[in-house]
Amino acid sequence: MPKFFANLIPFFLFFYALSNWLFVRRVQREYSSAYSGTEYELEESDYNLIPLSMFIIVFIYIFFPIRTCINKCQADDSALYDTTGYDSVFLEFMTDYDRENPVTKKAGTLRMIEERMKSASGGELNEEDKQ
Numbered sequence: 352m353p354k355f356f357a358n359l360i361p362f363f364l365f366f367y368a369l370s371n372w373l374f375v376r377r378v379q380r381e382y383s384s385a386y387s388g389t390e391y392e393l394e395e396s397d398y399n400l401i402p403l404s405m406f407i408i409v410f411i412y413i414f415f416p417i418r419t420c421i422n423k424c425q426a427d428d429s430a431l432y433d434t435t436g437y438d439s440v441f442l443e444f445m446t447d448y449d450r451e452n453p454v455t456k457k458a459g460t461l462r463m464i465e466e467r468m469k470s471a472s473g474g475e476l477n478e479e480d481k482q
Contacts, residue, residue: 372402
């Protein structure tokens with residue numbers, strides 16, 4: 352349901368920008384014809400610039416495949432399917448929870464040292480090496 356409304360928001364903005372732009376144009380036209388030649392006469396201004404720019408941006412967003420391009424750029428979800436476990440990569444971290452927590456700091460440091468020794472020797476450590 353939220354995706355449905357998220358897809359409708361650009362269309363609502365499109366119609367809002369269009370109506371806002373048309374309203375400002377009409378008010379300017381009526382105001383300038385009513386007060387022409389007086390001290391309240393409007394000068395050429397940028398009143399139309401804001402609604403017109405909003406209208407153009409929303410028009411581009413709706414009618415050009417910007418969302419599709421963004422989704423294609425982020426289509427690589429390989430990080431979601433990575434099955435590498437924490438035990439195989441925790442040596443690459445500068446710090447982790449076990450080494451920063453005062454309660455588990457000693458155990459975390461020992462675990463890191465054991466894993467580094469195991470990776471340096473290329474295999475499993477014996478019980479004698481762990482002690």
